[in-house]
Each structure stands twice: as structure tokens, then as C-alpha cells.
Amino acid sequence: MAGIWTESFGLMPSFVVLSVVTWVTWRVWKFTLKPMLSPEDPKDYPYFVPGNASAFMKDSQGLFQRAREYFGNTRVPFAVTIMGQRIHVITDPKDLPTLYKSTSTLTFDGFIKAFFQKEGVSPEAVHIMFTKQAKGQRKNITHAGEDFFKQQLQPGGHLQRLFASIQVKIDECIKWESLSSGTVISTMESTKTISLLAFCHECLVKPVSTAVFGNVIYEVEPRLSEIFRKFDDNSWKMNYEIPRLFAPDVYDAKDEIRAAMLRYIKLPHETRRDAAWIVHILEDELRGAGISEDDMASFFFGPFWTINGNAYKNLFWVLSHTFFDPKLHAAVREEIEPAVAAGLEGLDGRLEKCPRLVAIYEEVLRFNTSSVTVRDVIADTKIGNKILRKGAKVVAPTRQLHFDPAVFGRNVDDFDPERFLKNKELSKSNSFRPFGGGITHCPGRWLAMKEILLCVALIISRFDVEVAAGQNNSGGQTFPKVDTAMLALGVLPPVKGDVNLILRRK
Ligand code: HEM
Missing domain, CATH: 1.20.5 (Single alpha-helices involved in coiled-coils or other helix-helix interfaces)
Structure with a gap:
């Protein structure tokens, strides 16, 4: 021994x-010899075995930023290895057009297939959706589905009809009598103290979901908003593929929404007549291709999440920034007054012409979103003077663009409500990409703006609002911090926090 x-x-x-x-x-x-021998390959950000996994899990944006700075902030494409996967990172706005346009060599299909599987769509159904041609189209059902979303959500298509329905529902929600027990924390004689996060959720999730899927969706599951909130608060666990054993909350909530979708899809068609065009056309295509109702329910979970996941958080930030700054609050109230006085009809068109309000909305998109365009490299692709190799992944994390002082000014780390007001060109800049770009460019961007501006205008014009007392040193509430740690596909949530507001009926 x-x-x-x-x-x-x-x-x-x-x-x-x-x-x-x-x-x-x-x-x-x-990290030294290989880059010298193959100068056209993006350089690798040095890592220790097993490769940046914990840095990525703790703060994905911080990892991309450190890597960008490590290479002298030249914004030349570089590579990071995360859990064994080599990922090319694009941070130069000049490289984005090539990234978006190289559709034959950079594809999004792998991401969608993985997403369908996460939703619970069976491999057989995924196969059909990628191989069977949609009726009267030259594209498979998945790609035709993306076109249907554009037709539904772009101006000139079916957008106005959908928005008209959403507008009526939002109008009903933002009333003194409609504030629900989920939103109201306490009631005094003439005031109500509310949770802003819950209120934003209430203003948008049910109105938009019922406008898209029809009113019956809340009859099959009256707790749908509540379940979705539980899902969305924990959805990062699903994105990071944390096993069910350690994240039952997110998977249970997903299953409950999926079960609601199944009950919904099994209902006779007549009960769902008020659903939006997109739901009918997608259902028609999926049924026509022989996709089972189980798989359809899993599939519909995706659009349900996409239409609801971002807008209420954006509304939360717009209102937080406005109400924490009394001068800004007064300026917005004054600006929107004539638009509101003209009545609900045509209000959205008038609000879009309120420059201060739009500038706040845009600054929130810059400051509070963390969008990432993701593609698989299926053939070598030249971007700038580098070649992205087949088999790798490429990402463009937009927070790396949104905080570029060369474009947005030296105060990039501050929220400046007048940034987009002072420089109208910024919103057209390639460095401003809150909705991604290329074939996956968010088709909901027009609707998002319409519904958010509408909610802001109705809340400000219908209630006197003040921020409730809090527990910081001066007896106020501390402004919520944006949670930048997790990789998100849109608007970031606040770090475990909320804002309490006191509402008074006008
Ligand atoms: C402020 C709110 C919103 C933000 C910041 C946002 C952001 C995004 C981003 C970053 C993407 C992925 C882009 C990419 O991969 O390049 C996306 C995709 C998408 N968004 Fe939005 N979105 C918002 C609101 C909406 C709304 C209200 C709807 C619909 C009612 C919507 C529908 C979609 C759809 C269907 C896709 C998938 C597009 C595809 O993969 O082809 N979004 N959104």
C-alpha cells in the first residue's frame, strides 16, 4: 500500500x-501561431478549458464586450468558444448588410428547428414543415409561415384590422374600474397603488392574445396571462437548456400554455372566427400538411410567446423613465394632449408624430434591448476581410452596437430621453438594431410601436400618476436596473424588481 x-x-x-x-x-x-498562418480566419478570444462557459452564463454581453476590447475594439469579426461551440461574433455595423444578405450561406433554419423541438413539436412534424411546400407557394411551410407573419404585421397588409381590434381591447383595459387585483397592491379613497410591471402585462398580453387568437383563448384558459408571466419570467432557463429537474417552473408553464393551445385548436372553427388572419392561414397550412393537433398546439406556443414577450417590457421601461422624471412626464403629457383630444380613432397616427414620445420609445429600444441575430454558416462566407468557416455559428449581438460612443455619443451609458430627438438620423443608423435584421427582421415592429404608444398615451391622459414612496435613502424608489446578464431575444427585464405607482383618476 x-x-x-x-x-x-x-x-x-x-x-x-x-x-x-x-x-x-x-x-x-x-491563439498565436494558427492566427498567423490563417490571417483570414476570425481570431479566437483566448480561453481556458472548457471555454468561456461560466463567463457566458454569468454575463453574455460582458463576455462579448471583453472579447471586442481584447482585439483593440477594431470591430473586426472574432470568435469565442462557448461550451465547445465556436461562435463568430459580428460587432461592426458595416458588416451587418453582408450578414443579413448572405441567405444562401448563412441560415436560420437550424435555430428554428431547435426552437420547434424545444416547444415540443415532434421530429416528424418538423421534417414535414421543412420539406412540404405550402399551398400555392414556392416555399416550404416554415418559410411560407414567415411570409404570412410579414403579411399580417406589415403596414399595407392585414395590420390595420388587427390593430383596430387591439386598440378597442387596450382602451377597455386602461380604465379605473378595469384595474385588476393582479395589478392593484392597495386601494385608498381616491388612489390605487399598483405594480407597474403587472399593469403593463395586463394592458398588452390579454388584448393582443385575444385579438390574434380570438376571445375564446381566455375561455379555454382564463389564467393564460398569469401562466405566461410565470413562463416569461423564467424563459431564460429554457433558452440556456437547463434541465427540467432544475427548472420545473418554466417547463410546467410552457406545458400549461401548450395544453391551452390544444384545447383551443380542437374547438370547432366557428368559435374561433374572430381570430386574426395569420392564425387561420397557419392552421389551414398545418392541417393541410397532415400535422397532428398535438404538434399544432406545440407550434402555436411559439407565436403566442413572440407576440407577447417583448412589448410589455418595453412599455414598462418607457413608463418608468417617464414617471421617474417629473419634467419629462409633464412634457409628454403636454405633447400628447392634442392627439388624445381627437379621440381613439386615428390616435396611433397622431402619436407616431409626437417626437418626444417617439424619442423615449426609441431610447428604450437602444438602452433596454438585447437582440441577437443568429445564423449557422453552411458554406464559407466572407465578411469584411475575414472568412466565416462552414460549420460555425455567427451572431450579431446588438448591445455591442447600441453602446458605441462613436455613434451614440459619449453618454452612451446614460438613458437620454432626447438622444433620438436631437439626432433624427440615429433611428436609421445600422448601429440601431433592436429588431434584428435580414430575413428574421422582427415583422411586429410597427405593431409594437403602435400598441406601446397607445398604452402610454391612455395611461398618462386618464390617470394622475406619481411614483410611490420607497426605501432608498431619500425615501423614494430606486430606479430599476436592467438585467443584462442573460442572453435575450428582445427587451430585457428589470433585475428582480418592479416600480410601484400611485394612480389617481382624473
Ligand atoms: C418592442 C417590442 C419588440 C421587440 C424589441 C422585438 C424584437 C424582435 C427580435 C430581436 C426578433 C428576432 C430578430 C432576428 O433574429 O434577427 C424578433 C422576431 C420576431 N418578432 Fe418581434 N419584437 C417586438 C415585438 C413584436 C410584436 C408585438 C410582434 C407581433 C405581434 C412580434 C413578432 C415577431 C415575430 C413573428 C418574429 C419572428 C420573425 C422570424 O423569425 O421570421 N414582435 N422580434
Whole structure:
């Protein structure tokens, strides 16, 4: 026994030396010699085994920023390895047009397939959706589905009809009598103290979901908003593929929404007549291709999440920034007064011409979103003077663009409600990409703006609002911090926090 110990410890120093030599050789080869031999390959951000996983999990944006700065902030494409996967990172706005246009070599299909599977769509149904041609189209059902979303949500298509329905529902929600027990924390004689996050959720999720899926969706599941909130608060766990055992909240909520979708899809068609055009056309295509109702329910979970996941958080930030700044609040109230006085009909068109309000909305999109365009490289693709190699992934994390002082000014780390007001060109800049771009450019961007501006105008014009007292040193509430740690696909939530407001009926 003693002999084994002595022999083992005797071997230890040579084992350690061998490991160190191997590691140093690997590092010198990977991060010094190889880049010199293949200068067209994006350089790798140095990492220790197993490769940036914990840095990415803790703060994905911080990792991209450190890597960008490591390469001298030249914004030349570089690569980070995360959990064994080499990922090319694009941070130069000049490279975005090539990224968006190279559709034959950079594809989004892998991401969608993985997303469908996460939703619970069976592999057979995924196969059909990628191989069967949509009726009267030259595209498969998945790609035709993306076109249907554009037709539904773009101006000139079916957008105005959908928005008209959403507008009536939002109008009903933003009334003194409609404030629900989920939103109201306490009631006094003439005031109500509310949770702003819950209120924003209430103003948008049910109105938009019923306008898209029809009123019956809340009859099959009256708790749909509540379940969705539970899902959305924890959805990062699903994005990071944390197993169900450690994240039952998100998977249980997803299953409940899926079950509601199944009950919905099984209802006779007549009960769902008030659903939007997109739901009918998608259902028609899926049924026509022989997709089962189970798979259809899983599939419809996706659009339900996309139409609801971002807008209420954007509304939360617009209102928080406005109400924490009394001068800004007064200026917005004054600006929107003539538009509101003209009545609900045509209000959205008038609000879109309120420059201060629009500038706040845009600054929230800059400051509070973390969109990432993701593609798989299926053939070598030249971007700038680098070649992205087949088999890798490429991402364009827009927060790396939104905080560029060369474009947005030296105060990029501050929320400046007048930034987009002072410089009208910023919203057209390639460095401002809250909705991504290319084939996946968010088709809901027009609707998002309409519904958010409408909610802001109705809330400000119908209630006197003040921020409730809080517990910071001066007895006020501390402004909520944006949660930048997790990789998100849109608007970031506040770090475990909320804003309490006191509403008074006007
Ligand atoms: C402020 C609110 C919103 C933000 C910041 C936002 C952002 C985004 C982003 C970043 C993407 C992915 C882009 C990419 O991969 O390049 C996306 C996709 C999408 N968004 Fe939005 N979105 C918002 C609101 C909406 C709304 C209200 C709807 C619909 C009613 C919507 C519908 C969609 C759809 C259907 C897609 C998928 C497009 C595709 O993969 O082809 N979005 N959105």
C-alpha cells in the first residue's frame, strides 16, 4: 500500500510538468501561431478549458464586450468558444448588410428547428414543415409561415384590422374600474397603488392574445396571462437548456400554455372566427400538411410567446423613465394632449408624430434591448476581410452596437430621453438594431410601436400618476436596473424588481 502512494506521488511532478507543457503548447498554437498562418480566419478570444462557459452564463454581453476590447475594439469579426461551440461574433455595423444578405450561406433554419423541438413539436412534424411546400407557394411551410407573419404585421397588409381590434381591447383595459387585483397592491379613497410591471402585462398580453387568437383563448384558459408571466419570467432557463429537474417552473408553464393551445385548436372553427388572419392561414397550412393537433398546439406556443414577450417590457421601461422624471412626464403629457383630444380613432397616427414620445420609445429600444441575430454558416462566407468557416455559428449581438460612443455619443451609458430627438438620423443608423435584421427582421415592429404608444398615451391622459414612496435613502424608489446578464431575444427585464405607482383618476 505504502509503495503505491510513494509511486503515485513520485509520478505527480512529471504529470504536472507534462500537463503544463501540453497546455502552453496548445495555447501558443491556437491563439498565436494558427492566427498567423490563417490571417483570414476570425481570431479566437483566448480561453481556458472548457471555454468561456461560466463567463457566458454569468454575463453574455460582458463576455462579448471583453472579447471586442481584447482585439483593440477594431470591430473586426472574432470568435469565442462557448461550451465547445465556436461562435463568430459580428460587432461592426458595416458588416451587418453582408450578414443579413448572405441567405444562401448563412441560415436560420437550424435555430428554428431547435426552437420547434424545444416547444415540443415532434421530429416528424418538423421534417414535414421543412420539406412540404405550402399551398400555392414556392416555399416550404416554415418559410411560407414567415411570409404570412410579414403579411399580417406589415403596414399595407392585414395590420390595420388587427390593430383596430387591439386598440378597442387596450382602451377597455386602461380604465379605473378595469384595474385588476393582479395589478392593484392597495386601494385608498381616491388612489390605487399598483405594480407597474403587472399593469403593463395586463394592458398588452390579454388584448393582443385575444385579438390574434380570438376571445375564446381566455375561455379555454382564463389564467393564460398569469401562466405566461410565470413562463416569461423564467424563459431564460429554457433558452440556456437547463434541465427540467432544475427548472420545473418554466417547463410546467410552457406545458400549461401548450395544453391551452390544444384545447383551443380542437374547438370547432366557428368559435374561433374572430381570430386574426395569420392564425387561420397557419392552421389551414398545418392541417393541410397532415400535422397532428398535438404538434399544432406545440407550434402555436411559439407565436403566442413572440407576440407577447417583448412589448410589455418595453412599455414598462418607457413608463418608468417617464414617471421617474417629473419634467419629462409633464412634457409628454403636454405633447400628447392634442392627439388624445381627437379621440381613439386615428390616435396611433397622431402619436407616431409626437417626437418626444417617439424619442423615449426609441431610447428604450437602444438602452433596454438585447437582440441577437443568429445564423449557422453552411458554406464559407466572407465578411469584411475575414472568412466565416462552414460549420460555425455567427451572431450579431446588438448591445455591442447600441453602446458605441462613436455613434451614440459619449453618454452612451446614460438613458437620454432626447438622444433620438436631437439626432433624427440615429433611428436609421445600422448601429440601431433592436429588431434584428435580414430575413428574421422582427415583422411586429410597427405593431409594437403602435400598441406601446397607445398604452402610454391612455395611461398618462386618464390617470394622475406619481411614483410611490420607497426605501432608498431619500425615501423614494430606486430606479430599476436592467438585467443584462442573460442572453435575450428582445427587451430585457428589470433585475428582480418592479416600480410601484400611485394612480389617481382624473
Ligand atoms: C418592442 C417590442 C419588440 C421587440 C424589441 C422585438 C424584437 C424582435 C427580435 C430581436 C426578433 C428576432 C430578430 C432576428 O433574429 O434577427 C424578433 C422576431 C420576431 N418578432 Fe418581434 N419584437 C417586438 C415585438 C413584436 C410584436 C408585438 C410582434 C407581433 C405581434 C412580434 C413578432 C415577431 C415575430 C413573428 C418574429 C419572428 C420573425 C422570424 O423569425 O421570421 N414582435 N422580434
